[in-house]
Each structure stands twice: as structure tokens, then as C-alpha cells.
Amino acid sequence: MNCVSTRGAGPVSLSKALAEGLAPDGGLYVFPLEVQPPVSLGARLADTATSLLTPLFSGEPLDAAILSKLAFTFDAPLSPIDDDTFLLELFHGPTAAFKDFGARFLAEALSRLGLPPTTILVATSGDTGAAVAAAFHRRSGFRVVILYPDGRVSGRQAHQLGAFGDNVRTFKVNGSFDDCQRLVKQAFAKPELVSRHGLSSANSISLGRLLPQMTYYAHASLTMLQRTGEPVDVIVPTGNLGNALACLMAKRLGLPIGRVFCATNSNRVVPDFLERGTYEPRASLPTLANAMDVGAPSNLERLRWWFPELETMRSVVSSDWVDDETIRRTIATVFRATKMAICPHTACGVALRDRLRSKGYRAPLLIAATAHPAKFETIVEPLIGHALVPPPALAELLARPSRAQPLEPSLSALESALG
Numbered sequence: 001m002n003c004v005s006t007r008g009a010g011p012v013s014l015s016k017a018l019a020e021g022l023a024p025d026g027g028l029y030v031f032p033l034e035v036q037p038p039v040s041l042g043a044r045l046a047d048t049a050t051s052l053l054t055p056l057f058s059g060e061p062l063d064a065a066i067l068s069k070l071a072f073t074f075d076a077p078l079s080p081i082d083d084d085t086f087l088l089e090l091f092h093g094p095t096a097a098f099k100d101f102g103a104r105f106l107a108e109a110l111s112r113l114g115l116p117p118t119t120i121l122v123a124t125s126g127d128t129g130a131a132v133a134a135a136f137h138r139r140s141g142f143r144v145v146i147l148y149p150d151g152r153v154s155g156r157q158a159h160q161l162g163a164f165g166d167n168v169r170t171f172k173v174n175g176s177f178d179d180c181q182r183l184v185k186q187a188f189a190k191p192e193l194v195s196r197h198g199l200s201s202a203n204s205i206s207l208g209r210l211l212p213q214m215t216y217y218a219h220a221s222l223t224m225l226q227r228t229g230e231p232v233d234v235i236v237p238t239g240n241l242g243n244a245l246a247c248l249m250a251k252r253l254g255l256p257i258g259r260v261f262c263a264t265n266s267n268r269v270v271p272d273f274l275e276r277g278t279y280e281p282r283a284s285l286p287t288l289a290n291a292m293d294v295g296a297p298s299n300l301e302r303l304r305w306w307f308p309e310l311e312t313m314r315s316v317v318s319s320d321w322v323d324d325e326t327i328r329r330t331i332a333t334v335f336r337a338t339k340m341a342i343c344p345h346t347a348c349g350v351a352l353r354d355r356l357r358s359k360g361y362r363a364p365l366l367i368a369a370t371a372h373p374a375k376f377e378t379i380v381e382p383l384i385g386h387a388l389v390p391p392p393a394l395a396e397l398l399a400r401p402s403r404a405q406p407l408e409p410s411l412s413a414l415e416s417a418l419g
């Protein structure tokens with residue numbers, strides 16, 4: 001399958017787009033959504049993924065079945081919180097957030113492309129860095145450099161980010177996630193730097209993360225179709241817009257998905273864009289749902305490429321934002337009603353569901369549950385009055401020593417850090 005850049009470069013093969021991450025003209029790689037793969041629901045996520053991705057990888061030196069089998073060793077189960085709302089649990093991977101799906105698939109793909117020694121440079125708002133580090137940890141030919149905003153991630157996220165060692169180096173940047181993301185973009189804009197270090201990106205700007213993220217929406221929507229006979233509407237807690245975009249791509253590829261609701265925290269660039277039609281990036285605000293603290297969502301460029309008409313976009317995507325107080329209240333209310341703990345990001349999605357229901361919206365809803373609540377125990381535990389047990393993989397990382405070096409938010413500082 002051929003890909004082009006949102007800014008015009010290409011076409012290039014999908015494998016080349018995966019290897020490069022960001023397109024040479026600074027745009028993001030996209031592919032035509034006119035393909036309609038005949039997707040069938042498999043017993044496991046890996047089976048559905050194989051059926052969705054095989055046509056997209058035809059003619060490529062990568063085997064979608066092998067990649068899916070190696071990457072998706074855990075499922076994304078649906079769990080009901082009432083009669084017609086289902087959480088799509090995306091946190092059963094090694095770092096307990098949905099980023100594991102994309103990172104593991106990308107790592108399997110890149111290790112099979114025969115690349116020269118590669119440095120994966122990744123900016124993270126909290127979860128991506130750990131997922132990418134886990135996926136590339138001790139893989140020969142790869143080194144991982146993580147940039148995270150110091151003081152803006154949870155204690156357990158920070159611990160996890162620094163707990164890998166070996167071929168993973170972790171920097172805590174004196175700035176926000178947007179600063180980290182800007183540094184990565186600046187590094188990629190310097191061809192000399194890119195070739196010296198074999199830089200590649202694993203951020204959600206890489207198609208290699210969006211493709212695998214489509215698969216759990218495919219699996220879940222086909223499962224729901226079996227139950228209800230209808231396309232299902234989906235709420236996606238949204239920051240950089242990668243996960244929501246993956247859901248929209250799955251819809252465009254023909255999966256039974258109805259509307260897509262993007263729930264943001266107080267960083268309301270996406271809802272404002274959909275309302276006003278103008279993109280106004282701004283400085284990100286720290287919130288309880290820190291992995292969504294994004295003031296300049298880079299994937300908006302893809303959204304606008306795939307849905308050039310605002311009216312068409314509005315006919316399938318809606319968005320609304322949720323403040324910290326509502327996040328807290330929602331975590332407490334859901335626990336009281338169901339005895340289930342949810343993370344602050346997932347709470348943004350559930351809060352949007354509450355708003356829709358209060359307006360009389362009756363259709364079944366799927367809410368992406370993006371991280372395990374135990375990653376955010378200092379927020380969640382006081383609200384539910386219970387200690388949360390970290391899943392085994394997370395507990396294992398938390399038991400390791402952790403180390404991160406400070407970094408100033410400038411390209412020259414990053415250049416010397418890269419060595």
C-alpha cells in the first residue's frame with residue numbers, strides 16, 4: 001500500500017513510511033481510505049488484526065499475521081459498566097496503557113525492515129515513552145531516547161519511564177509535553193542529525209502506531225455488531241488525537257462504527273476546532289488526565305487531510321472537554337455504582353457519556369479505557385477509598401531502580417544528549 005505525506009511528499013511504500021516515521025517534508029504519512037478490507041471477527045484480537053491488516057500490507061516485505069501474533073499477546077476485553085455502556089479495556093499490556101498496542105507492533109515491524117542502527121526518539125506525555133521503551137528494550141540495533149515533561153507525569157509513570165536502562169535513555173525535560181514534542185520535531189527537521197543517529201520516531205505521528213490501534217476498534221465494533229446488529233458509537237479520551245484517529249480510520253475502512261466522540265480534558269483545542277473550524281494551538285495546561293495534556297495535537301493535521309470538509313468531519317466526529325472536578329466526581333461515582341476503578345483519562349470519556357445520557361442519548365456506547373487506574377493511584381485511591389493493586393507487569397517495573405537525567409528544552413541540549 002502506498003502512503004503520501006499530508007504536505008504532499010511521496011508516494012512511498014507503507015514499509016518506508018513506517019521506517020521514516022515523519023515524512024521528509026515535515027508532514028505526517030497518510031494512506032488512502034478507499035480500501036475496504038473484508039474484515040472478519042476472530043476469536044482473539046490478533047486474528048481480527050490479521051484479517052484487517054493483511055490487505056494493507058500486501059506487496060510489503062512485512063507479514064501482518066506475524067506482526068499481529070507477536071505484538072498482540074494480550075486482548076482488549078469489553079466490560080460493561082451498565083446495560084448499554086462498555087469499557088474497551090486497553091490496559092492489559094506490559095505498561096498498562098493502550099500505547100502498548102502501537103509500540104509493540106511498531107517494534108516488531110521495524111525490527112524486520114533491516115534498518116541500520118536506529119535511535120527511536122520519543123516525546124511522551126506519560127505513557128508512550130514506557131510503552132516504546134518496553135517494546136524496544138534489549139532489541140539489538142535499536143536505542144531509545146525518551147523525553148518527558150518533568151513533574152507533569154504521575155509518580156508511577158515517572159518511575160516506569162526510568163526503569164529500563166540498557167539501550168533506553170530517559171530524560172526529564174524542564175518544560176511541558178509540547179516542549180518535548182517540539183524538540184523531537186526540531187531534531188527531525190535537521191537531516192544531518194537524523195542521518196547521524198538514524199533517528200526514527202515512535203510517537204503517534206508514526207503510522208506504525210495508528211495501524212495497530214485500528215485493530216481493537218475493529219474487534220470491539222464487530223463484537224458489538226454481533227450483539228446489537230448496529231454500528232456502535234465510540235468515546236475516545238483524546239490528547240494528541242492518535243487513538244481517536246485510529247477509530248475514525250477503522251470506520252472509514254468499513255468497520256461498524258457510528259459516531260466518534262473525542263473527550264478531552266481542559267486542553268480543549270479539539271472541541272474548539274470542531275466548533276469554530278479554526279485550529280488554535282496553545283500552551284498545554286496540567287490536568288489530572290496528564291497523558292492528554294496536549295495543547296498542539298499533531299494528529300489534527302491527519303484529521304484535516306482525511307476529512308478536508310469541516311461539515312463532513314462534524315457529521316462523524318464530536319468533541320467535548322471535561323474539567324478536573326468532573327474527572328474526580330466521575331471516578332468516585334463510577335466506583336460507587338460498579339465497584340470498578342477507572343483512570344482519570346477514562347473518566348473524561350465516562351463524563352462525556354453522562355452528558356450524552358442526560359441529553360437523552362440512548363444508543364449503546366463504547367468507551368476506550370486507556371490506562372490502568374493503578375498508574376494514577378495518588379489521584380484515584382483517595383476518591384474510591386481503596387488501595388489499587390498494580391497489574392503484575394507494572395508491579396515488576398515499579399520494583400526496579402529508576403533513573404532519568406535532566407534536560408533543558410533546547411535543541412542544542414538535545415543534540416549533546418544524543419551524543
Ligand SMILES: *Cc1c(COP(=O)(O)O)cnc(C)c1O
Pocket residue numbers: 097098099126127128204237238239240241242243244291292345346370371
Ligand atoms: C496517550 C494517552 C491518551 C491520549 O491518546 P492520544 O492518542 O494522544 O489522543 C489518553 N489516555 C491515556 C492513558 C494515554 O496514555
